[in-house]
Amino acid sequence: MKLLVTILTSFGSIVSIGFGIWHFFVPRIWNWYSYIEPTATELVIAVRAINIFFSLSLVLLGIANLLIVFKNSPDKFSLMVMLSVSVILWATRTALQFIYPQGSQNPVLQYAMLAIFLVVFCCFLLSLLFVWMQKM
Numbered sequence: 001m002k003l004l005v006t007i008l009t010s011f012g013s014i015v016s017i018g019f020g021i022w023h024f025f026v027p028r029i030w031n032w033y034s035y036i037e038p039t040a041t042e043l044v045i046a047v048r049a050i051n052i053f054f055s056l057s058l059v060l061l062g063i064a065n066l067l068i069v070f071k072n073s074p075d076k077f078s079l080m081v082m083l084s085v086s087v088i089l090w091a092t093r094t095a096l097q098f099i100y101p102q103g104s105q106n107p108v109l110q111y112a113m114l115a116i117f118l119v120v121f122c123c124f125l126l127s128l129l130f131v132w133m134q135k136m
Contacts, residue, residue: 012123020058083128090121
């Protein structure tokens with residue numbers, strides 16, 4: 001069971017880290033700032049700050065999950081807290097993709113994003129349930 005938790009958490013964490021790193025480059029790739037009025041400098045600064053904070057949060061959360069799950073004797077409470085945070089984060093992202101889908105101009109992209117978000121959510125949820133059920 002511990003190996004399965006490690007594998008599921010590692011996969012979800014690596015995807016979170018990758019998504020966070022990729023998101024640092026999203027404004028440039030999709031030319032976000034071309035949609036904002038050039039004189040709205042405060043809005044550009046705010047969007048940039050939110051994206052950096054979001055991207056860095058995903059990277060740090062993924063790293064923290066990996067550090068805890070690979071610790072020789074992981075503290076069950078700490079692991080459950082980190083997994084709970086990850087479950088809530090990815091459940092929210094999955095729900096938002098259902099309600100307000102991104103990538104809707106291309107159905108393949110839209111549903112691929114939904115599938116990835118759902119898989120990552122399930123990895124963290126299953127890990128949390130396994131940790132909760134087992135005695136460590």
